[in-house]
Amino acid sequence: MKKIAILASGEGTNAERIIRYFTGYATIEVAVVIASRPTAHVIERAHTLNVPCEVIIPQDFAAGKGLEVLKNYGIDFVVLAGFLSRIPDDVLHDYARRIVNIHPSLLPKFGGKGMYGMHVHEAVLAAGEHESGITIQYINEHYDEGDIIFQAKCPVLPGDTPETLAQRVHALEYTYYPQEIERLLSLLS
Incomplete structure (x- = not known):
């Protein structure tokens, strides 16, 4: 089973479509949604679709909490879907060519x-x-x-x-x- 984390900051329409797309797959699952704001609507969408959601504010993500959560959920692949925070170097290193953005x-x-x-x-x-x-692109240390x-x-x-x-x-x-x-x-x- 390959596990995806979706990172989002806002409404979460792309996150919802991705979750729905992979619902019922035997080999792929959206294991967690990580929201960068406690008021992001993506949190409600994740809960409605029975996907765990973690809120990690940008400062905590940069301080290592993001990588810790990804590892705790056994994430293989990271998908950005309207995630407006910079991805820290530790995550970029551990998930090289396994982080995509749209x-x-x-x-x-x-x-x-x-x-x-x-x-x-x-x-x-x-x-x-x-x-x-x-x-759709791989992520590196520079925006886009x-x-x-x-x-x-x-x-x-x-x-x-x-x-x-x-x-x-x-x-x-x-x-x-x-x-x-x-x-x-x-x-x-």
Whole structure:
């Protein structure tokens, strides 16, 4: 059994889709959700779906609590789903090439610290881009600079708002992120 930890900071819509995708799998389970804020809605989603949830604030995560929780749950693979805190070096080291993130643009465009959620969609529209999409990548010590695993595109339409663009990007996330996680897990020995 390969065990996944999902790290999230907000609503948890991607986390919920990933949990539902792997529910009933004989060889893969979402073993824990780790939330970085005690008010994150992902906590409620995890409880509703009967997945244990731990709240670890960024300072405690950086001080070693994150790695401790991952080890206690026997985690094989870490999935970031709207997790806004920096991943500490000890976790990066112990989970090298076993931590993935999804970003709501076609990296390397519109990435980096502070580029998340609606900020990204606003920047895409302000730049006059004709397409946007998602990037699934491995995590390293720099925001949005890890090796790219997968990208999917969608058009930016005339009259788009950040909200309408976000809807199309979310549809890509919900479709492809669980599939890519499954594919990557199949490559682990």
